[in-house]
Amino acid sequence: MEVILLERISKLGQMGDVVRVKDGYGRNFLLPHGKALRATEANKAKFEGMKADLQAKNQASKAEADKTGSKLDGRSFPVLRQASDTGHLYGSVSPRDIAELLTSDGFEVSRNQIALNVPIKMIGQHKVPVQLHPELEVTIMVNVARSADEAERLARGENVTARRDPGAEEEAQEAALAAAQAMFEPNDDEDADETAEGDASEAKADAKPKAKRKAKADDAE
DSSP, X not given: OEEEESSOBTTTBOTTOEEEOOHHHIIIIITTTTSEEEOOHHHHXXXXXXXXXXXXXXXXXXXXXXXXXXXXXXXXXXXXXXXXXXXXXXXXXXXXXXXXXXXHTTOOOOGGGBOOSSOEEESEEEEEEEEEETTEEEEEEXXXXXXXXXXXXXXXXXXXXXXXXXXXXXXXXXXXXXXXXXXXXXXXXXXXXXXXXXXXXXXXHHHHHHHHHHHHXXXXX
């Protein structure tokens, strides 16, 4: 479908532009949110009549967004979450979470203004774009940590996640290999016992024929 944009839309166009969009995007987002009109002849005439008012409102909202942006751009916001030693969160930080965080700090921001493609799932500092106005985007830093102390360390640039020690891993592998080999190697004490038992058996076997020969000799006498 073709629509008339009532404000600047990223990757689509400026206010007043007539653009072609997918039907679903137009019906489900642009039209119900008052961001566009169907590009009919009647609506084109309607837009010309409301253009001056739309421009005035846009300038006012842009000025307000500039004020907010000057306070918000570049700020860091700590978010505390539980996570593993390697930094993987037991959960995530979503656009809704970030919007609520900013709102609690006095900024009127909705989750739709948080330009985060996928939720945050790792400890660390994350740059997050915030669309304050169709013509203004700022960037904040979301500092995800397990404690306030850890958040301060992250802000200083420290690495707080556990790293695997290659040397320790190699030692553990060698120890496991040695233990496995020991299970299959014969025991020296057991070998000695088996040898002694074998010698004793051989001695007994030799002694029996000698005893028989001696007995025969005695009978002959």
